[in-house]
Amino acid sequence: MTSLSNNTLSRWSTDELLCWSLRGIATIAGTIVMLIVVFLIVEALPVLHHVGLLRFFTDPSWHPAEGLYNLTPMLWGTLFAMTGSVLIATPLGILSAVFCHYYAPSVLARPYRRLIELLAGVPSVVYGFWGLVVLVPLIAEIQPPGPSLLAGILILTIMILPTIALMADASLANVPQQYLRGAAALGLPRWATIRGVVFPAVRSGLFTGVILETGRAIGETMAILMVCGNVVQIPSTIFDPIRTLTANIALEMAYAIGDHRAALFVSGLVLLAMIVALVVSAEWVSRGRMYG
């Protein structure tokens, strides 16, 4: 990679101006994160003061109206829903992009891409609504009650699929032609080329896609609230209802007061901590090489 960073010596003021204003702009992104963290902490402070952080993990249950604040089941709920959907959506999304580039005749590739772009913009309430009236009754037929971890995973999968699919699509478009021609000249069949040559070449883009989709999966609120059942428990099967941290906030924030309200902001903080853990471990996995 080339970088212009060392070239601070030029006397061209426009360049300096540009560099510094870009830095200013970029700082905004960082500042927003800071502001959000500070905001969450300030709002959560009262309850942290009263009950301390530990009880959010050791209390017998989540009944904030009665002073019980255990968040652990929701932490698991969030983790299960996220993991499940990322595990399904990632291969589906990547295969979708592969379809567009290497399998679909061009008359199909274009509308298919458009279709995925559309999926990216359907509001989460529509997904949730559809899940509630179509998907959940279907699941209820198999194994009551219907609203369940499974429903959440399926809806989340549809929702995050476009993110990974479009990112993968953009990365595949950048694969140097010479790799493809080299592979073809060796008589490598299509899938072998994709698996052996294309995927290694687009690691960085795929990785970015996974990070973004995971973020979206963790953060999704409305749809998950409508299909997951929202019972605070650690699920023992995928047919059990769960509640995620986001659903917890959305569900109870509207009518919560005092410590209950502050406790919901602790949910937000815990969620943020989860995201930070995710980002850090992603960095650790890639060891800084993936972004190159």
Added chain:
Amino acid sequence: TAQTFSAEQLSGKLVITGASTLAPLIAEIGKRFESHYPKVRVDVQTGGSSRGVADVRQGFADIGMVSRAMKAEEKDLHAFSVARDGVGVILHKENPVQALTDEQVVAIYTGKIINWKDVGGKDAPITVVNKAEGRSTLEVFLHYFKIRNTDVKAHVVIGDNEQGIKTVAGNRHAIGYVSIGTAEYDESQGVPIKLLSVGGVAASTETVRNGTFPISRPLHIVTRTPPVGLTKAFIDYAQSKAVHDIIKQQYFVPMVD
């Protein structure tokens, strides 16, 4: 009443925030109010009862909407009830169970009865639909049946009424409780649910209105200081007979006839 002000005297913007249950009703009342007083604008926002209380206290809103009885620690606010709302138990339409005693409801909600055959229905597990912590429907329901929320063994926890109705409509073995007006309307529209009578009284807006139905909640609007001027005019208007048709249109029950 509202007619004490002439259309010219009143002007300005009224910000109302609070319970989402009340928002469509107050918004419609606001629109009619605006049509009487062209220089007035009524902005209705949602966010929940607690948000209404908080916003009014901070002076961020002129009026708050609270869809429950006022709590002890909210005595600093001035509350005005605008309508009532009954809470009724619903089942899927195909469920053969026609009535449940209060004890049976309690047993179902506390997990002592988990199969419909124990209350005269088919052999199928019961799906218990409960409301989320903090919702006034929940509080009213629990209060009437004298259940502690920690004892409730729910299979699904929901937020808004429509979510409850859609959940029960999509699961033949579910039991839930929602706002009676909403349920009545949906039932009339062919949604496969049915309202159960409670304590022998049929659940309908009619029984809520005449006071015989035992589970109901008042819908309030609140202010921080005693209302004057525009705020007072609006509150008076919202409590007047002139809006009873709107209240009925939104499937709530007017306070007085």
Added chain:
Amino acid sequence: MAETLSRPQNLREWLAFVLVWGAAGLVTAVFCWLLGDIVWHGIGHVSWTFLTAPPENAGRQGGIGPILASTSLILGVCLAVSLPIGIGTAVLLAEFTSDQSLFGRITRRSLDILAGVPSIVFGLFGNAFFCKMLGLGFSILSGGLTLACMVLPVLIRSTEEGFRAVPASYRLSAAALGLSRTTTLIHLLLPAAVPGLLVGLVLGVGRAIAETAALIFTSGYVDRMPESLLDSGRALSIHIFDLSMNVSGGDTNAYASALILVIMLLAINGTVSWLATYGLHRKIMTV
């Protein structure tokens, strides 16, 4: 390139073939199911008056005219704010910061975190910060700004990928001619990075137009035709949410509104890619 005619040769190739087509088929099927549902229930209510008239009786009757206006304004504010910031940050990360530098790492990590913040937290934050602290109240401006914060990560990340895909030779040859970095950026790199930017834009617009939780607390619930950016305005997705979850008997209009939203999105995505291919072709002459 698609060598669509050659048949899979061995078992693994067949399996992959089936898998890829299967995945595409599955996605298409789910999509058609979902969209078919919306179209089926909604198409009957879409008419010119539905598009222009104000909602009546809490949205059960009437149209969505003011709501469309508010939605466009919110989206406009969101893009007007997030595009410059997004592109600027992407440029900084891709062109002016090495992968190892502390500033770049911190910014990049912050963005990853921002991407995972749930929209409801954005909503509460936007309400506290824009509505109350900055005194913007419930307004289209607050809503647009909150959305801008939300779409930034996706916009920046994909634009950055776009810049990384530009060949290094452009930068070297421009520098060797004594062109300033500013010029190089504006005239060469930016046009060449547009494909990446477009992915970001499509994803960002999609996310912004579909947002509910963040807007309830910021741009508000008022369904009057907005007169200024400081007026409260109800977004289409909130309207859909309210009709389907809060207003009994609102389902059909909810479906119709969802249909309009999908059509709106189609139009936006179409325009964006048209602008890109044609507008770009005038500027950048790749053959």
Added chain:
Amino acid sequence: MTPVESLTGPHSRHPLEERPACRAPQPIVEIDRLSLYYGDKPAFQDVTLSINKGCMTALVGPSGCGKTSFLTCLNRLTDLIAGCRVSGQITINALDVLAPGINVIQLRRRIGMIFQKPNPFPLTIRRNLEFPLREHGIRDREQITQIIETTLRAVGLWDEVKDRLGSPALALSGGQQQRLCIARALALLPEVLLMDEPCSALDPLSSGVVEDLIVGLRGRYTILIVTHNLAQARRIADYAALFWVQNGAGRLIEAGTAKQIFENPRDPLTAAYVSGMRG
């Protein structure tokens, strides 16, 4: 021992036809009235040529006359290019190359190709060689290790890389990369090798090494080599063919033995090209 003799040793994993030396001209590739169009634009037209078994044939001509396009017809790489249309006939060892139903994968395995710009995959050195072998059904670990060593020795790369087979192939120098690409092609035991200016992107030292390697392959493989370097063509080729652009499309101007083309050209264009160029 020339580098390639070692190939016939442990490497002969299935009965190979005796690799033919270039003595009696015995056509292995027959090209009949071949034309190629990109969309409506012809790249070359009406080329009729036969390539003899075990011989090295050099294709020369100015830029854009369709040499690369011509090579890509022979292994059907043209299939990858949207809007590319080929007409005419190509037979390799009695196989009709342009027939729609043939097994392209097998065809390409039998015809190796080396590109102008070295194009190792973004994998390790070992994986670059192992991966195509596995795809072509060679699974045995030991055999693969064996083949890797043999082919790397054949291209003179073994001593340079044997300690770092696990490092990325893209970290090699240009010349090493090109030799790796040749090794990769040789590992599949092709019958015909197509080389598209294999040395032109390399410095003279590496270029010299690669040229030595190619000379070492002569007589063992049927080789079709495109080169800009007339001196090189003269040095190493048995046969030569000159392409030229006429009326906007490439044409085959003259073909014959290298000796005849370079010393006794019949066509005035050929005479001008082989004499007037700088080397």
Added chain:
Amino acid sequence: MTPVESLTGPHSRHPLEERPACRAPQPIVEIDRLSLYYGDKPAFQDVTLSINKGCMTALVGPSGCGKTSFLTCLNRLTDLIAGCRVSGQITINALDVLAPGINVIQLRRRIGMIFQKPNPFPLTIRRNLEFPLREHGIRDREQITQIIETTLRAVGLWDEVKDRLGSPALALSGGQQQRLCIARALALLPEVLLMDEPCSALDPLSSGVVEDLIVGLRGRYTILIVTHNLAQARRIADYAALFWVQNGAGRLIEAGTAKQIFENPRDPLTAAYVSGMRG
């Protein structure tokens, strides 16, 4: 008229010093103990060399010995490479090139550079030339049109492209693209021209044309040319310098007049290189 004489005509938009022929050796670029490191790895070390005004100096040596890296020091393109560190001293016309505070933009304007791979911008032919001119403050439409014609004539491209100045530069052939790049550099009236193997990516016909062009520039510009083609270096250079990798870093082995280096090399490495290579 050599192609370049026309440059001094309508093109002399500001008083130009008389362009010097290469007669009396008069140093214009002085390089003193220059070393360059990529991270910790040295690309070349301790190079001391002076370049004479108006002369053509050829840099030769095997791949990876640091020739390209050396060129990029002279116009500070090294600034663009993360982790690249340069030590030593370079003076061009008394200007300390490596001083932190100098105006790099102006420096690069005075030092043109041509790359191995032709790299026109993805713009029209006209915009390729116009765009740098505008950047350097030449705004007058007519003057720009004038300069475009003059430089295109100077590189012998005018007749080929005058009717399609508005078409994409990337649609030109390789040789045309390279000549366009040279025109683009010449349009800025540089004092020194750096050329990094300007012909190696071209076919012999185009390569010949470009070489003719470079020969035409000789004596008009101070030119530093990297080439793999020893025959070419011999033909066109006044001076020559040989780089070689020793102990993992490039070194300057020998520098002198082209005649001396090619005919009477002092260093045995030089002797081996200039004799043993293929051309």
